[in-house]
Amino acid sequence: MVDAFGIEGSERTLYREVRRLQAGQFMWVRDSRQTIRRWWATLDHLPEIPRTEQQRVEHFGELFRDAVALRMRSDVPIGTCLSGGFDSSAVICAMSAHESEGMGPRDSKAWRHAFIAAFPGAANDERPMAEQAAAWAGVNPTVLEIGRAEALNELDRMLADSDDVYISLPNAVWLLYRELRRQKVLVSLDGHGADELMGAYLAEDDARGFLLRNLLAGRIFELSAARRVLDRARLAMINRRGYYFLRGGARAVPAPLALTGEHDILPREWGGLNRRLYRMFHSTVLPTILRNFDRASMAHGVEVRMPFMDWRLVTYTMALPDASKMADGQTKVIARRAMEGRMPEQIRTGRRKVGFNSPMPEWLNGPLAGWTRARLDERVPVFSELVDESGLRNMVCHLTKAKAWDWEAVGRIWPYLNMKWTMARL
Secondary structure: OOOOOOOOOOOEOOOOOOOOOOOOEEEEEEEOOOEEEOOOHHHHHOOOOOOHHHHHHHHHHHHHHHHHHHOOOOOOEEEEEEOOHHHHHHHHHHHHHHHHHOOOOOOOOOOOOEEEEEEOOOOOOOHHHOOOOHHHHHHOOOEEEEHHHHHOOOOOHHHHHHOOOOOOOOOOOOOOOHHHOOOOOEEEEEOOOOOHHHHOOOOOOOOHHHHHHHHHHHHHHOHHHHHHHHHHEEEEEEOOOOOOOEEEEEHOOOOOOOOOOOOOOOOOOOOOOHHHHHHHHOOOOHHHHHHHHHHHOOOOOOOEEEHHHHHHHHHHHHHHHHHEEEEEOOOOOOHHOOOOOOOOHHHHHOOOOOOOOHHHHHHHOOHHHHHHHHHHHHHOHHHHHHHHHHHHHHHHHHHHOOOOHHHHHHHHHHHHHHHOOOOOOO
C-alpha cells in the first residue's frame, strides 16, 4: 500500500488477528456466530436541495448553527481547539453567536475556552489568525507554544497513545488536549470533516491541477484495476525520488484493500469533485484523521464533538453540486457564504491552507536527529525482513546531514521510523 490513507477505511489493522468493524456497520454475535451488516449508507439519506443558491446558503447556515448549538449541551466546561483556519474559526464564532441569540437550559455556560497551538518561527504557525478568530468570538485563548524543545517531550508516550503508523507526529493535538484536561475542559467542539466535505485540500495557484485530480480520482476509485495501476504509478514516482524501501519493489505492493463505501453507486449527475469527496470522507482521508484525533483526545479523557459531521449537514452538503463547494479557485463556497458577516472576513475568504501539523521538517533537521539515529541503530529483525534498512539509513543520514528534510520526505520516510518504533515494542 503506497497510500497512507488507504488503510483506516478497511477492516485491516496493524495486528494480523485483529480486524476493524468498518464505518456504518454493526456486528451481531449469537451462539459464537458473528453477523456483520451495514446499517448506514449516506447515499440513502440525501435530501432534496433548494432550487436557488441563496436558499441553499441559508439552509446550510441554519443546519450548521443548529449543529453547533446542539453540541454545546453539556454539564461540564466546553471549548475548542482553534487553528486559525476557516473550520475551527467558524465553529467558535458560531458558539459565540449562539450565546448572543439565547442559550438553552442544557447548554454549557462555561464555553469561552479556546486553545491554540503556536509554532514560533515555523512556516505553519497560524497563531495570528487564531487569535483574530478568538477576539471576534470574545474569547481570551490559551496559547500553547510548541518549539524545538517540545519535539522530544513525551514522544514515546504520544506514539504509544497513537497505537498506529502515520505520516507525521501528533505533538500539537496531543499537547492541546492535555492542556484542555489540565484546565478541566472536558469537551471540545472542533472543525473536523469540513475539508473532506467541501474540498479544501487545494493549494494556492493549483486550481487546474485540483480539478484534474478530482476528475481522475473520482473515476479511478470505482475500478479496482485502475486503482492498481495508480498504485504502481505512485510507487514508480516514490521509487524515482529514492523514498521507497520495502523489500521486493513493485512486487511488494498488495492489491488495494476493500474500503468503506467503495462499491457505493454514486449519483450519475455528480461531478468529479463530489465523487472524490465522497471517497475522502468515507473511505480514505477523514477516517485516518478522525482516528488520530480520537486517540490523542482520549489519551487525556477529552470528548471531541464535530458540528461539520452532523448527519443532517453531511447529507445535505453531499447532495449539493460541485459549484456549491468550489468556485473561482476557492473551496468551501457554501460554508463561506453562509458565514458572511458572522466571522472575521480575512479568515472567511482566506485561500491559504495550512495543515494542523507539528513542524516536522524543522524538527527532523534538528532536535529529532538523535532520535532518528537511535531508531536506525535499533535491532528489530521483523522490520529488517520487510524493509531495506541500508537504503533507509543512507537516505535519512543524507537528509539530516544536508538539513534537507521537507514535507514530502517527512510523509514518505516518517512512516518507516514510526513502524520500526512500533515493531520494536510489540
